[in-house]
Amino acid sequence: xxxxxxxxxxxxxxxxxxxxxxxxxxxxxxxxxxxxxxxxxxxxxxxxxxxxxxxxxxxxxxxxxxxxxxxxxxxxxxxxxxxxxxxxxxxxxxxxxxxxxxxxxxxxxxxxxxxxxx
Amino acid sequence: xxxxxxxxxxxxxxxxxxxxxxxxxxxxxxxxxxxxxxxxxxxxxxxxxxxxxxxxxxxxxxxxxxxxxxxxxxxxxxxxxxxxxxxxxxxxxxxxxxxxxxxxxxxxxxxxxxxxxx
DNA sequence: CGGCGTCTTCACATCATCTTCACGGCGCAG
DNA sequence: CTGCGCCGTGAAGATGATGTGAAGACGCCG
Numbered sequence: 001x002x003x004x005x006x007x008x009x010x011x012x013x014x015x016x017x018x019x020x021x022x023x024x025x026x027x028x029x030x031x032x033x034x035x036x037x038x039x040x041x042x043x044x045x046x047x048x049x050x051x052x053x054x055x056x057x058x059x060x061x062x063x064x065x066x067x068x069x070x071x072x073x074x075x076x077x078x079x080x081x082x083x084x085x086x087x088x089x090x091x092x093x094x095x096x097x098x099x100x101x102x103x104x105x106x107x108x109x110x111x112x113x114x115x116x117x118x
Numbered sequence: 119x120x121x122x123x124x125x126x127x128x129x130x131x132x133x134x135x136x137x138x139x140x141x142x143x144x145x146x147x148x149x150x151x152x153x154x155x156x157x158x159x160x161x162x163x164x165x166x167x168x169x170x171x172x173x174x175x176x177x178x179x180x181x182x183x184x185x186x187x188x189x190x191x192x193x194x195x196x197x198x199x200x201x202x203x204x205x206x207x208x209x210x211x212x213x214x215x216x217x218x219x220x221x222x223x224x225x226x227x228x229x230x231x232x233x234x235x236x
Numbered sequence: 237c238g239g240c241g242t243c244t245t246c247a248c249a250t251c252a253t254c255t256t257c258a259c260g261g262c263g264c265a266g
Numbered sequence: 267c268t269g270c271g272c273c274g275t276g277a278a279g280a281t282g283a284t285g286t287g288a289a290g291a292c293g294c295c296g
Contacts, residue, residue, distance in 0.1 A: 021217035022168045028224065029166075033253055034216040071255065073273065097272065151242055189244065191284060215252060215283065250285070261274080
């Protein structure tokens with residue numbers, strides 16, 4: 001029996017236990033705040049898709065995004081920072097200018113992949 | 119199957135014999151009060167997972183956590199103190215602000231442990 | 237009775253989190 | 267070039283959550 005629709009989500013080396021409030025990166029527990037965790041869950045549940053700020057805000061903050069509110073961006077930054085800290089070199093949260101954010105273990109463009117400039 | 123759900127639990131250098139009311143740290147017995155032991159057992163049975171205060175209180179005190187009751191925190195502190203006393207330098211009980219506590223022998227995530235060399 | 241350990245509750249210290257602001261870079265329309 | 271919208275990023279202040287020491291009540295036992 002499924003107690004919840006999304007009890008456990010996996011995205012690459014990430015494992016998110018929505019109910020428990022726990023997120024594992026490469027098997028290790030992440031230390032996330034309530035907002036950070038909420039944001040991660042919201043993105044994870046829509047992994048691979050672009051989620052608009054409006055939708056993100058609704059999901060995490062539980063209300064309409066007010067004009068000029070940057071909370072979303074700030075928390076995406078914090079979350080990115082912690083993820084980068086735990087799993088260096090693999091960007092999870094991708095920005096789609098004008099549209100929103102997308103959680104995905106893969107790079108944005110499959111094209112010139114390893115073109116690590118230099 | 120397990121005749122008793124958690125007769126003996128091991129967490130790192132900790133060994134907890136729930137039935138016996140005995141807890142060993144690195145081989146030597148800990149001197150714990152009833153509440154402290156109950157708390158340790160509750161956490162140990164959910165090792166690796168975050169346990170909320172509400173759940174902890176239910177498990178150890180056997181009733182709903184009353185608003186404003188800090189007993190849980192106080193006992194986590196006492197237990198931490200004794201564990202630190204027995205096994206210095208390895209944090210077992212991790213705090214997840216806004217969620218609860220988690221028992222785990224490993225650190226949440228290894229920062230760039232500044233030359234803690236030694 | 238007196239000592240001892242335990243449990244609970246307080247008051248205060250500390251720390252983490254949340255929100256908002258301000259500045260700066262970037263890309264694009266005009 | 268210049269203005270403007272969008273986003274990244276660091277920091278400040280207020281607020282809330284947790285850590286911590288201590289006091290009082292209670293029961294147990296010699």
